[in-house]
Amino acid sequence: MDSSFCVAVHALIYLHHKAELLSSEALAENICTNPARVRKVLSPLKKAGMVETREGSEGGYRFAGDAGTLTLEQVADALGIRFVEAGWRSGGQDMDCMVATGMAGLMDELYDDLDQRCRQRLAQITIADLERRIFYRDVPERS
Numbered sequence: 001m002d003s004s005f006c007v008a009v010h011a012l013i014y015l016h017h018k019a020e021l022l023s024s025e026a027l028a029e030n031i032c033t034n035p036a037r038v039r040k041v042l043s044p045l046k047k048a049g050m051v052e053t054r055e056g057s058e059g060g061y062r063f064a065g066d067a068g069t070l071t072l073e074q075v076a077d078a079l080g081i082r083f084v085e086a087g088w089r090s091g092g093q094d095m096d097c098m099v100a101t102g103m104a105g106l107m108d109e110l111y112d113d114l115d116q117r118c119r120q121r122l123a124q125i126t127i128a129d130l131e132r133r134i135f136y137r138d139v140p141e142r143s
Contacts, residue, residue: 004081008042010030011031011041011061012070013130013134015061015062015063016063021060022061023059024038024039024060024061044078045075045078045079048077048078049065052064067126068126069126071122076119084111084115085115086107
């Protein structure tokens with residue numbers, strides 16, 4: 001997983017909080033990244049209907065939808081993110097050892113399970129939940 005999820009969640013909360021059209025430059029300044037990165041990350045969010053855009057010199061992004069029902073799992077889905085995955089697999093199918101031939105599949109199952117558990121938790125957290133935690137630090141997170 002790269003930083004796309006963090007950039008997306010930050011942008012969505014900031015757009016909802018500001019409740020106005022913001023340029024990729026303004027978003028990038030608040031997120032502490034560059035405008036091209038913001039545009040790249042927000043593109044799939046636009047396709048998913050989470051943000052609206054206006055083109056041109058007066059263009060920018062605006063939050064779309066309901067922050068109280070937009071979950072972090074939906075954001076991850078829009079970005080195509082897997083939270084738990086391995087970049088390398090041990091063992092090999094052509095080896096004469098049950099451990100070597102079985103380990104890759106076993107670890108894939110474990111990573112899939114962990115990713116699903118992560119997504120189940122993210123399905124319980126909305127953009128509004130996180131925004132409340134920023135502005136009202138004594139409000140507990142829903143579980």
